Amino acid sequence: EEAISLEYYVKAGERASRAYANPEAERHFLAVLDLVEAGPERARLLGELALVLSRLGKFGLAIEKWLEGIELYRALGAQESMARYYARASRAAWEAGDVPRGLALGKEGMQALDGAPESQGLADLYHEAGRAYYFNGLAGEALPILTRSLEMAEKTGALAVQVEALISLGTAGASTSLTSLQECIWSLEQAVELARSHGLPDQESRALNNLAVTDTHYVGDLSRTREHMQRAQELARSTGSVGIALFYGSAACFYSLLQGDLTWASERLSTLGEAQRELPTAITSGLNVQASQGMLLRQAGRLEEGLEHLRQLNQAGR
Secondary structure, three states: OHHHHHHHHHHHHHHHHHOOOHHHHHHHHHHHHOOOOOHHHHHHHHHHHHHHHHHOOOHHHHHHHHHHHHHHHHHHOOHHHHHHHHHHHHHHHHHOOOHHHHHHHHHHHHHHOOOOOOOHHHHHHHHHHHHHHHHOOOHHHHHHHHHHHHHHHHHHOOHHHHHHHHHHHHHHHHOOOOOOHHHHHHHHHHHHHHHHHOOOHHHHHHHHHHHHHHHHHHHOOOOOHHHHHHHHHHHHHHOOOHHHHHHHHHHHHHHHHHOOOHHHHHHHHHHHHHHHHHOOOOHHHHHHHHHHHHHHHHHOOOHHHHHHHHHHHHHHHO
16 A cells, blocks of 8 residues: 555656646655655655755755755765756755855765766756856856866766756856857857757756846847846746746846836836745845846936845845
């Protein structure tokens, strides 16, 4: 009877996760983990649960599950799976607003897997570590790690990681004088095309976001930024990734404000503010919403109010 229950919960959880029915998947995986106490199957199911928890914005809990899975895989000598879990935990820390922890997890993973054979999982870890270096203000140190990730992803056939590495290389390269702007934009546009043609919504949405950032800050072209971010938000919603959908929605408002369309942004920011309050764990996305709210106050001429808002935001960001 227990074996039947176990099989039911596993299949039901996997089916719900594939359909991005994340609350339902969470319930099933929690139930099945009560029945599986050790071994490789528990390690795998911890990763499945952590994935849906991260989509739901429960980043701290997701990291706990990935770290538990890492210890189980360490005992089994399963290095590729360890690498994947370190990569996912690092990204979740960034979404939770803990940028230094994201880098610490990336470094810990690379150290733990020093000398491991090249694999898709290791390519994933190198990408997330390189990305974490970039978000900690270390773009120059990020580039060689990201280049290694891209080379390993191409060699091992890790298409999603290949796209992610192209995105991060384009973004980090644009912030330094080490890569030409034309090459950076090519990397980002190539990432959009690869993700779109292979049905990778998470990667397509991130590529669109980073292309919009590069167009705005390095090219000075706002013509396609809001369109990119609306598409990115739709893709994130389609996977049930509520935190990152909030991030992309607020970015669409920011670019709208830069274009002078205050009405469009104002109508959407009130809804995004409510969503932010309902999802306090998505710190990075929440700060993005608040930045757009401050920009709206400034553009609307409410300068003193906007100044105080941005001062508080600056302190929160620090």
